[in-house]
Amino acid sequence: AQSVAQPEDQVNVAEGNPLTVKCTYSVSGNPYLFWYVQYPNRGLQFLLKYITGDNLVKGSYGFEAEFNKSQTSFHLKKPSALVSDSALYFCAVSLRNSGNTPLVFGKGTRLSVIA
Amino acid sequence: DSGVTQTPKHLITATGQRVTLRCSPRSGDLSVYWYQQSLDQGLQFLIQYYNGEERAKGNILERFSAQQFPDLHSELNLSSLELGDSALYFCASSSGIRAAATSGNTIYFGEGSWLTVV
Numbered sequence: 001a002q003s004v005a006q007p008e009d010q011v012n013v014a015e016g017n018p019l020t021v022k023c024t025y026s027v028s029g030n031p032y033l034f035w036y037v038q039y040p041n042r043g044l045q046f047l048l049k050y051i052t053g054d055n056l057v058k059g060s061y062g063f064e065a066e067f068n069k070s071q072t073s074f075h076l077k078k079p080s081a082l083v084s085d086s087a088l089y090f091c092a093v094s095l096r097n098s099g100n101t102p103l104v105f106g107k108g109t110r111l112s113v114i115a
Numbered sequence: 116d117s118g119v120t121q122t123p124k125h126l127i128t129a130t131g132q133r134v135t136l137r138c139s140p141r142s143g144d145l146s147v148y149w150y151q152q153s154l155d156q157g158l159q160f161l162i163q164y165y166n167g168e169e170r171a172k173g174n175i176l177e178r179f180s181a182q183q184f185p186d187l188h189s190e191l192n193l194s195s196l197e198l199g200d201s202a203l204y205f206c207a208s209s210s211g212i213r214a215a216a217t218s219g220n221t222i223y224f225g226e227g228s229w230l231t232v233v
Contacts, residue, residue, distance in 0.1 A: 036224070043117065043205060044158075044224040090158065102148060102171050103222055105158040 002027040002093050006106035013081045014114050021076040021109045023065075023091030033074040034092040034103065035065055044090065050074060061085070081113045118142065119225035121206050127231045133194040136228045140187055140208030146170070147189040148209075148222060149181055153202040164189055196232045203227045 003026045013019045025031055032051055036044040048059025055067040065076045074091060088110050092103040118141035128134055140147050149161040151174075160173035164183035175181075178196075183189040193200060207224040 034221075043119075043226040044207075045117070046221050046223060049221060102160045102163055102173065104160070105150075107157040 002031070002095050002104050004091050004093050004104055004106035006089075006091055006109045008109050009107075010110045010112065012112045012114060015083055016080050019078050019081040019085070019111065019113070021089050021091075021111060023074045023076065023106060024072050025074060025091070025093045026072065027093060027095050029095050032094040033065070033067060034094070035059065035063070035074075035076050036090045036092065036105075038088040038090065038108075040087075047076070047089075081111075083113045083115050086111055086113045117223040117225060119206055119208050119223055121204075121225035121228050123228055124226065125229045125231075127233060128196060130196055130198060130232055132196050132232075133192065134196065134230065136191040136193070136204050136206075136230070138189045138191070138206030138208075138225060140189070140206075141223055144208035144210050144223075145187065146209045146222075147183055147187070148207040149175075149189070149191050150205040150207065150224075151202050152205060152227070158205075161191070193230070196230075198232050201230055201232045203229050 005024045034049045035047040038044050047063050048057050050057050050067045058064045063078050065074050067074050088108045090108045091106045094103050120139040122137045145166045148163045151159045161175040162181050163171040167183050178194050181191045205224050205227045207222045209220045209222045
């Protein structure tokens with residue numbers, strides 16, 4: 001079975017500083033990895049995904065994530081945080097060639113960017 | 116706007132009652148997924164339908180059921196409601212049968228239906 005861990009419930013960063021939201025995964029094969037963001041009282045919005053190829057994936061709103069197979073990680077990063085980035089971030093994994101296995105989500109990390 | 120439409124946005128009902136949540140997927144998407152988001156359980160996958168057929172089942176209670184209609188919209192039926200069923204219920208859709216089987220198969224989420232059981 002696949003699983004995702006987001007080790008930090010909360011991440012605080014000052015505006016303009018780089019941010020990292022951590023994600024590690026566990027699957028028995030090759031993963032597809034995703035990041036979603038949830039703003040207050042809104043649905044989940046797709047940010048980016050890793051399917052194959054380049055380990056550095058660029059997504060929406062200046063976010064990027066690096067797939068590291070040896071460390072089974074897929075950390076979300078942004079060079080310069082904005083106050084508007086404050087939200088709940090979810091990492092998710094799906095197993096490649098798994099038939100109908102759905103996305104499994106981590107518990108989420110609340111990012112707070114302080115002006 | 117993801118293109119996934121859910122109704123109602125908010126619903127308050129009493130214990131023991133039954134409710135139906137409705138979802139219209141993005142145009143052209145054949146797969147519909149239902150997720151439950153609660154404070155203590157996080158995002159839990161409930162069930163997936165593909166072109167009218169059930170394709171995957173997660174932690175869905177027997178009191179809950181879903182279906183996908185020929186026009187591809189889906190309904191999630193929650194019955195004999197308990198206080199613990201209070202949560203945000205998301206519908207999501209994708210074009211393919213598998214999440215991310217190809218680069219086009221991103222799952223897109225609706226805004227959710229807030230259910231409060233009192």
